[in-house]
Amino acid sequence: MTIEALWQPSNALPGELLYSKSEYGFRFQAANAKELVTNEGGRGFTSVSIDTLQIEISVQTCRALYVWGYEPYTSWRNEDFDAPEARPGLVFLQPSEPYEEGVSLSIPARHWGRRYNRSTGWFATSPHDRDDAEWHVEIAKGIVLGGSTQGIQSVYLRPTFED
Numbered sequence: 001m002t003i004e005a006l007w008q009p010s011n012a013l014p015g016e017l018l019y020s021k022s023e024y025g026f027r028f029q030a031a032n033a034k035e036l037v038t039n040e041g042g043r044g045f046t047s048v049s050i051d052t053l054q055i056e057i058s059v060q061t062c063r064a065l066y067v068w069g070y071e072p073y074t075s076w077r078n079e080d081f082d083a084p085e086a087r088p089g090l091v092f093l094q095p096s097e098p099y100e101e102g103v104s105l106s107i108p109a110r111h112w113g114r115r116y117n118r119s120t121g122w123f124a125t126s127p128h129d130r131d132d133a134e135w136h137v138e139i140a141k142g143i144v145l146g147g148s149t150q151g152i153q154s155v156y157l158r159p160t161f162e163d
Helices: 033-040
Strands: 003-009 015-020 025-030 045-050 053-058 063-070 087-095 112-117 122-127 135-140 143-148 151-157 160-162
Touching: 003 143, 003 151, 015 063, 025 033, 033 063, 045 063, 045 151, 053 151, 063 087, 063 135, 063 143
Parallel strands: 015 160, 087 135
Antiparallel strands: 003 087, 015 025, 025 063, 045 053, 053 063, 112 122, 122 151, 135 143, 143 151
């Protein structure tokens, strides 16, 4: 299965990306739950996974809404890197087969390195630590997806940390 990635300019989904150190995971808190339900489109949610990191998707529209998932900070490699310049917008992840509510699809297995820049607070993951993205789009506050028509090439996250 392939998953094509397309983007268009728009406003990023308002809310806050959080990272719980005690639970080793990311979660997104939407600023407006009604707006999130409206963006879902009526056919439910699913996700596209990069190992245990999930990109939440609207089944109806194929829109990537936010990122969540188990991602132990103890395995992140500390590294200085620059987060890409990103524009606010919508990213659509269109699979070769239709999504089904609650049935996650995996991005093909490759090594996705995990990096964290202590001085800026950015976490990044990309195949083999190379970001080959043609574009970078902030889909929600603190969540940037990098991609091309070949699919997702990188994920950059800048969360608020909790204990």
